[in-house]
Amino acid sequence: MAKLLIFGGTFDPVHNGHLQTARAALTALNAQRIVFVPANISPHKLERHNSALPQHRLAMLRLAIADDPGMEVSAVELLRPAPSYTIDTLAILRRDRPGDTLILLVGADQLPALHTWKEIDAILASTPIAILPRSGFNVPDLPPGNITADLWKKVIGGILQIPEYSISATAIRRAVAHGQVLSEQLPQAVIAYIHKHGLYQQ
Numbered sequence: 737m738a739k740l741l742i743f744g745g746t747f748d749p750v751h752n753g754h755l756q757t758a759r760a761a762l763t764a765l766n767a768q769r770i771v772f773v774p775a776n777i778s779p780h781k782l783e784r785h786n787s788a789l790p791q792h793r794l795a796m797l798r799l800a801i802a803d804d805p806g807m808e809v810s811a812v813e814l815l816r817p818a819p820s821y822t823i824d825t826l827a828i829l830r831r832d833r834p835g836d837t838l839i840l841l842v843g844a845d846q847l848p849a850l851h852t853w854k855e856i857d858a859i860l861a862s863t864p865i866a867i868l869p870r871s872g873f874n875v876p877d878l879p880p881g882n883i884t885a886d887l888w889k890k891v892i893g894g895i896l897q898i899p900e901y902s903i904s905a906t907a908i909r910r911a912v913a914h915g916q917v918l919s920e921q922l923p924q925a926v927i928a929y930i931h932k933h934g935l936y937q938q
């Protein structure tokens with residue numbers, strides 16, 4: 737029975753903040769594998785955020801983890817129309833991997849809005865959540881929204897005691913649009929892919 741970390745996000749693009757914290761979380765949680773799940777984005781949002789198409793985000797993720805046997809990418813959310821809901825994604829992943837223990841990885845910046853996730857009570861009741869550190873964000877003492885104190889305790893161990901990387905995809909997209917090279921923030925293969933396909937140039 738494997739312990740599997742599920743890491744969802746837009747990954748637009750995947751960066752070293754995602755990759756380094758994912759590796760550290762694997763060790764900290766004594767887990768065997770991590771599954772990156774890129775989210776679908778509705779077409780009207782794509783332009784607003786200077787986003788890359790789903791196939792590009794997927795391709796960059798695959799390149800970024802190619803040499804890491806503990807990491808994989810699932811296109812499960814890209815096969816469904818946006819928006820995808822975590823509760824549905826977890827049901828599919830659980831069906832496909834019976835016997836595995838799933839743990840959700842969530843950046844601390846996502847916590848204040850956690851109560852808005854579809855069926856968050858059911859998610860917390862069935863799936864532990866491990867929190868990745870992000871500068872300026874703590875686990876709120878009181879659960880947000882209608883989440884009960886008991887369910888909030890399922891947010892295991894508070895924020896993982898792993899190094900913090902202040903890298904953000906929004907800042908990367910902006911920097912690329914200004915012609916900057918970001919070799920410390922992105923894997924080489926992802927940089928090459930961005931240039932080859934002219935991504936984030938707006």
Ligand code: ATP
Pocket residue numbers: 744745746747748753754757841842843844845846868869870900901902903904905906907
């Ligand atoms: P954006 O800047 O566009 O919001 P992002 O860098 O936050 O993007 P996402 O793809 O939206 O990246 O994030 C996916 C998940 O990874 C979220 O749970 C987010 O909190 C987490 N995450 C993103 N960047 C980091 C980082 N530097 N360290 C730890 N977790 C991160």
